[in-house]
Amino acid sequence: MSEQWSEGYFTDVAYTYGYYRELSPVFQRFCLVVNGIAPPDTEQPAYCELGFGQGVSINIHAAAGSGKFVGNDFNPEHAAYAAGLASKAGSGALLTDDSFEQMLGRTDLPQFDYIGLHGIWSWVSKENQKFIVEFAQRKLKPGGVLYVSYNCFPGWAPYIPLRQAFALHDRHTDRSKPAADRVNAALEFTEKMFAAKPRYIQTAAGVQDRLVKLKEQSRNYLAHEYFNREWNTMYFTDVVDAMVPAKLNYAASCNPVDFVDAVNLTAEQVDFLKTIDNPVFREQIRDYMVNQQFRKDLYVRGARKLKRGERTDLLLDMRFALVVPVESVAYKVKMSMGEVQLREDIYKPVVEALATGNHQPKTLRQIVTALAATTISLDAIVQAVVVLAGNGWVSPCQSEAAAKAAKPACDKLNAEIAEQNLYSAEVAVWASPVTGGAVTVQRFSQLFMLARWRKHTDPALFAAEVLRANGEMVLKDGKALQTAEENLAHLREQYESFVAKHLPALKSLGVA
Ligand SMILES: C[S@@+](CC[C@H](N)C(=O)[O-])C[C@H]1O[C@@H](n2cnc3c(N)ncnc32)[C@H](O)[C@@H]1O
CATH class of the missing domain: 3.90.930 (Outer Surface Protein A; domain 3)
Structure with missing residues (x-):
């Protein structure tokens, strides 16, 4: 059952353990500079992540960065996990289960260089969106950066009725069942509805494929993405308007592939966009050109344009x-x-x-x-x-000096993630003091690294034993291997490949 504090947000199951590089101050700095916008001039930022979920991103950034890291998520299960990781890493990140409204009342917070929220804006009420903007208005420094991601039009337009069907099914059927069962029931119901060939699926291109893909996704993710009471898909220009009270201007996309017209737009589309003078209107029409579904945007409070030479030097x-x-x-x-x-x-x-x-x-x-x-x-x-x-x-x-300073906290955080990997594969990233963000370290690789740290003479055997203890199958070419010998032989091959191909990069990234 959802609790009263949930404000209609789906809290029956915890969220996934994803990492989002767009929340990294180092990554945001890169995106701003490429787009000719001055980033905050500090490698020791005051940084806040709103609605951090399980807190993997903020923990990685706090361990791999220098500065003051603060975050909130009103789900106490999320906050407890996130704060536990921060304590193991000794990163000093202050992670609480405050709501967005409660964050507004806090008197112990600094003025921030960065405020970030990923996967929040579209899933909270208009009132909470206002709390978030008011938080930025009060707590973001001039020149500070706000990162926000959201579902947008026109890309989402065909799928909104699909989401509505899920939500309505959930509302009008037995809600006492576990969350995963409710999600499965809504998926099955919609599949049956589609089998009756409603005209909707003839006009909404790709909606059937989307349903097939959704069925493969984590039920926890689907519950949070599709079953919330709130679900506000917006146009880019609506979000630009919403940010005005915090004096925030749109600065850049935080998705570098967006920066290069040659790989996104036809020559005809580029020519058409050149006819639009207003940058906000142009960006909105660009969303029509690429049928944008999800935006990852950087706003700056008083964005300063870099001089050409200054950009090049940076x-x-x-x-x-x-x-x-x-x-x-x-x-x-x-x-x-x-x-x-x-x-x-x-x-x-x-x-x-x-x-x-x-x-x-x-x-x-x-x-x-x-x-x-x-x-x-x-x-x-x-x-x-x-x-x-x-x-x-x-x-x-980040700089060499920042990387050196971040190494001890990264080592501690990575050791904790590796230990957790003995029992589950939930967190698939480690903190890199070099990038200031995360690198993906898949399950087997994490186990191999843990074995090496523990000076185990046979890392493949160690991994095989852990997987067997957890009752996990080893797959080869999509098929589960049946015998212990087959498992071990496959893990030996994987270990050799790990040492030859992955270890050198992991070493240079400061995680091995
Ligand atoms: C879709 S999840 C995204 C989590 C995380 N940012 C990520 O991308 O992994 C949204 C998160 O917002 C939190 N949340 C929703 N409403 C909130 C509120 N009013 N105050 C604080 N947190 C809230 C939820 O608990 C949930 O963890």
């Missing part, structure tokens, strides 16, 4: 790391306009330059120097880094 001094094995970088990427072929004559040399020295992070200046013998221009290198970062293969990094 970018040249910024450090970047290749966070995946070289082989993982694909030169064909899926974008809203379909599959896009990246120019390998530009992207490959950039990736190779980033991979040298076991993926040690490099300033853009160093990458430019490494490519000096080629004809690749600075603009092309920046564009490549932006697209590579957008796809999660490259990450902007």
